[in-house]
Amino acid sequence: MGYQCQVCKFSSFAVSVLNDEQMSTLGNNCAEVYFKKGDIIFKQDSFSLNIGYLKTGLVKLHMRGLAGKEQIIKIAKAPTYLGIPTTIGEKINQYSATAIEDTSVCFVNLDIFNKLILSNPKFSYEIILHMCKNELTHFRNCLYKTQKNSRGLVADTILNFANNIYESSHFFLPLTRNEIADLINSSRESVSRILSEFHNDKIIKLNGKEIEILNLDLLIKISENG
DNA sequence: GCATTAACCACAG
């Protein structure tokens, strides 16, 4: 008894390209798991032979570095794959994934995933396309982190949540100030100060974790000039 | 020199 991937409304772009047989192979070899906000989905330094497919929810990918310093690599929004690089590239996880909202993930065995890649070029192409876009985003972020100042990076973070993650100018931050600092290589104090500053300057309306963008043009300017 | 930026510390809600 497996899952009916073909009727799952969260089916990925790549899965839609599978034939019936491949689809049922996938359905018979995956398991859906639910995670609460704060739950660890997979952990750095542990062994894994699964690819995750994030069906719903929001996840942070993070890596513990020197002196235990935590760095958030990215915020992953459903639908997307989780852990393709670390599962295919290494047997031991190179980073962790933690739910920052209630989340559901389908785990697919790596062997099955590899068989799909080897047997279906369209599927492989979709995966490559996905990973290329991902890598370009990381190159850009890498550049920004080096070249922008903290204000610009905080502005970027707000814009990312508004434009890409929540698709609304009014949302609740799923991260603490400390986590935002871990995301942009800053300190919790700086993030706190910059957010208050944006609030006082009427660029955003800030109430704890609640953010409403009041002056989008200015925010974009800060992002571009910062 | 003087200004800016931001990290680190401490302490208070």
Next chain:
DNA sequence: CTGTGGTTAATGC
């Protein structure tokens, strides 16, 4: 977990 104030160090006119 946050917000602020003081301090300190680096960098750039």
